C-alpha cells in the first residue's frame with residue numbers, strides 16, 4: 001500500500017510504494033535484489049530539495065540516503081571521503097578540525113553530497129567550476145546490480161554520466177571530493193548601474209585569485225527592476241592562513257532581522273521589496289570578516305515557502321556565455337515586466353566550463369559562463385490532489401528558457417519542469433545526451449533506478 005508524496009514546496013505529488021532507509025552498500029544491494037525480483041523500480045532521495053519531482057517515481061520505492069553519512073577527512077591530500085547521504089553541514093564539522101572547507105557547494109549547506117553530485121551543483125567561488133571539477137572518485141551501485149569504483153580513468157563513461165545525471169545509472173554510495181583551505185574572508189561590495197560594467201567585472205574576476213566568494217544581486221524592486229547589480233566579493237585576508245577549528249555559525253542568513261521580516265511581506269507589498277533591497281545594499285558588503293566555512297552556511301529556509309492554496313515560491317536558473325549576460329538580463333527584464341512576474345530575488349554567478357559531465361550546462365571549454373537564478377512567487381492551480389503552476393507561470397518560464405537557449409545557453413535542471421524533451425535537446429549538447437543514453441543502456445538498462453526527471457527526458 002503506497003502513499004502520496006510531494007516536493008518540499010508542495011508540488012509534483014507522486015504515489016510512492018514505500019520509503020526504505022539505506023544504511024550502506026549491503027542494504028542498498030539487498031533492496032536492489034528485492035526490487036529486481038519483484039520487478040519494481042527504485043528512486044533515490046537526498047534531502048529532497050529539488051523542485052521537479054526528480055527524486056520520485058510513481059509506484060517506485062523511494063530510498064532514503066541521509067543515514068549514509070560517514071565523513072572522513074584527509075588533511076594531507078585535502079580530500080573528504082563521505083557517504084552519499086552526508087550533508088555539507090556534516091562535512092563542515094569534520095573539515096573544520098583540519099583547517100579545510102568544501103571547494104564547491106551550493107550557497108547553503110542543507111544538501112547531500114549525492115544530490116549535489118547528481119545535479120552537478122555550482123557554488124559561489126569564482127575560482128572553481130561546477131562540483132564535477134572536485135569529484136575525485138565515486139562508488140556507485142548501478143542498476144545492473146554491480147558496485148563500480150569510478151574516476152576519470154576507471155569507467156570514465158560512468159563517471160561522466162553519474163555527475164549531473166540525476167540518478168541516471170544507479171545510486172552513488174560514496175564519493176571522495178577535493179577540499180580547500182578554510183581561510184578568513186572579508187566582504188566588499190559595489191553597486192553597478194551599468195550592466196556592461198558588471199559583465200566586465202565578472203570577466204576580470206576570472207583572472208583573480210584573491211576573491212573566494214562572489215555573487216551579484218540583481219535589483220528586483222519595481223523602480224530600476226533588473227537595472228542594477230549589487231556585487232559582493234569575499235576577499236582573502238592579506239597573508240591569510242588556514243584557520244583551525246573556528247566557531248561555526250548557526251546557519252543563519254547573516255543579515256538583519258529587517259530582511260527576514262521584509263522578505264515575507266515583499267511577496268505582496270512592493271514597499272517591502274524596496275526595504276529588502278535597501279537592507280541588502282546596507283549589509284551585504286559590510287560586516288566583519290568570516291571564515292570560508294561560515295560563508296558557506298547561509299540559510300535559505302525563510303525564503304522557501306510552500307505558499308498558500310494559490311501561490312508558491314519557485315526557483316529557476318539560466319546559464320549563458322558570459323559575453324551574453326547583459327543581453328539576457330535585458331530580455332528577462334522585458335519578459336518579466338510584460339508578464340508581471342513577481343521576482344522575489346535574483347542572483348548572478350560566474351560559472352566556469354565543465355567537460356566532466358555529459359549533461360553540462362557550461363560545456364565549451366573555451367568560454368566563461370554566467371548564471372542568473374530567480375526566486376519567484378507564482379500562482380498554482382489545484383486539480384484534485386495535484387498542484388501545478390498556473391498557465392501564466394508556465395508561459396514565462398518557457399519563454400525565459402527559450403531566451404537563454406537563443407543566446408547559446410541553457411536552463412538548470414533541478415527545478416520545476418516546464419521544458420519538454422525537444423527543448424531539453426536544444427539546451428544540452430547532443431553528444432552528451434547520446435553518451436548519457438548509452439551509459440544508461442550499459443549500466444541501468446532495465447531502468448531499475450529511475451525517477452520522474454529521467455522518465456521525462458530519457
Ligand SMILES: Cc1cc2nc3c(=O)[nH]c(=O)nc-3n(C[C@H](O)[C@H](O)[C@H](O)COP(=O)(O)OP(=O)(O)OC[C@H]3O[C@@H](n4cnc5c(N)ncnc54)[C@H](O)[C@@H]3O)c2cc1C
Pocket residue numbers: 043044045046047048049050051054055056065084085105106107108110111112113114115116118119120121122123166167168170171172173300304315414451453
Ligand atoms: C533553496 C535552494 C537553493 C539552492 N541553491 C543552489 C545553489 O546555490 N547552487 C546549485 O547548484 N544548486 C542549488 N540548488 C539546487 C540543489 O543543488 C539541488 O536541488 C540538489 O539536488 C539538492 O540536493 P538534495 O540533497 O536535496 O537532493 P534531492 O533533491 O533529494 O535529489 C536530487 C537528485 O539527485 C538524485 N540523487 C540524490 N541522491 C542520490 C544518490 N545517492 N545517488 C544517485 N542519485 C541521487 C535524486 O534522485 C534526484 O534526481 C538550490 C535548491 C534550493 C531549493
